[in-house]
Amino acid sequence: MRGISREVLARDAAWSLADGNCKDLTVEWARWEATYSASPTAAARQAALTEPAAVCAACPIVAECSDLAELSGYTGIAAGQGYRNGRPDNARQRQPRQRKTA
Numbered sequence: 073m074r075g076i077s078r079e080v081l082a083r084d085a086a087w088s089l090a091d092g093n094c095k096d097l098t099v100e101w102a103r104w105e106a107t108y109s110a111s112p113t114a115a116a117r118q119a120a121l122t123e124p125a126a127v128c129a130a131c132p133i134v135a136e137c138s139d140l141a142e143l144s145g146y147t148g149i150a151a152g153q154g155y156r157n158g159r160p161d162n163a164r165q166r167q168p169r170q171r172k173t174a
């Protein structure tokens with residue numbers, strides 16, 4: 073049996089994205105991702121997902137989108153959730169940076 077590489081899977085998933093509900097929302101998506109990325113708390117990140125998650129909820133290719141986000145190491149919003157380096161961003165805890173003192 074021939075193995076299927078991650079690249080082939082990602083390419084197949086990428087072809088499907090042309091059918092996604094976000095295909096005409098490039099500007100909005102960039103704004104939503106910027107807001108998500110700048111959100112300092114889990115509650116703020118969850119709030120930032122509200123609008124894009126509503127778009128994804130009605131999308132016919134959510135599974136393919138999720139696969140591509142994971143296979144490509146995506147950071148941003150895909151398939152209705154946040155990703156960081158291809159992993160769902162749910163468990164990420166942001167800690168305020170400690171200032172070094174002398």
Ligand code: SF4
Nearest residue numbers: 092094128131137151
């Ligand atoms: S699941 Fe969401 S991010 Fe993925 S293609 Fe569909 S609308 Fe776009």
